[in-house]
Amino acid sequence: MLSFQTLQIITSPSGEEMVVLSKKEFDALAARVEEYDEDADDIAVYDARKAELENQGDAGLxxxxxxxxxxxxxxxxxxxxxxxxxxxxxxxxxxxxxxxxxxxxxxxxxxxxxxxxxxxxxxxxxxxxxxxx
Missing domain, CATH: 1.10.260.40 (lambda repressor-like DNA-binding domains)
Incomplete structure (x- = not known):
C-alpha cells in the first residue's frame, strides 16, 4: 500500500479538487500502475487460454x-x-x-x-x- 507523506489537496477556480504529491511519490505510484497493467495483461492471457481449453473439452488437454x-x-x-x-x-x-x-x-x-x-x-x-x- 502506498503511503503519501506530502499529499496536498487544492481546489481549482472551477471547484475541481486536485492532488499534489511529491515527485518521489508520483514515481512510486506510476510504477505501481505499470505493475498492475502488466498483471492485468497476464491475467487476460490466462483467462483467454483457459476459456479456449474449456471450449475444446478433453480434446484440448x-x-x-x-x-x-x-x-x-x-x-x-x-x-x-x-x-x-x-x-x-x-x-x-x-x-x-x-x-x-x-x-x-x-x-x-x-x-x-x-x-x-x-x-x-x-x-x-x-x-x-x-x-x-
Whole structure:
C-alpha cells in the first residue's frame, strides 16, 4: 500500500479538487500502475487460454507426460508417439506414412502437413491439434 507523506489537496477556480504529491511519490505510484497493467495483461492471457481449453473439452488437454516430454525437447509427434507406446515403424504402418517421413518430421527436417497430421493423429487416436502446435 502506498503511503503519501506530502499529499496536498487544492481546489481549482472551477471547484475541481486536485492532488499534489511529491515527485518521489508520483514515481512510486506510476510504477505501481505499470505493475498492475502488466498483471492485468497476464491475467487476460490466462483467462483467454483457459476459456479456449474449456471450449475444446478433453480434446484440448494433452496428458502431463506428453507436455513434460515436449518441455524436455521432444517434438510433439515424438512425445505423443512414445506416449502411445508406438515405434516409428508401428506408426508408419498404422498411418500409411513412410517411417523416414515420420523421422524427418520428428527431427524438424520436414514440415507436418495437415493431411499427414490427420493420418498420424487418427493412427494414434489423438486430436490432430495436438500435433500442430
Amino acid at each position: 494433452m496428458p502431463l507426460e506428453v507436455s513434460q516430454a515436449i518441455l524436455k525437447g521432444d517434438s510433439r509427434l515424438r512425445a505423443i508417439r512414445k506416449y502411445r507406446g508406438l515405434s516409428q515403424v508401428d506408426l508408419a504402418t498404422a498411418s500409411r506414412t513412410a517411417q523416414g517421413h515420420i523421422s524427418d518430421i520428428e527431427k524438424s527436417r520436414r514440415s507436418l502437413t495437415d493431411a499427414t497430421a490427420e493420418r498420424l493423429a487418427a493412427a494414434m487416436d489423438v486430436p490432430a491439434g495436438w500435433l500442430k502446435g
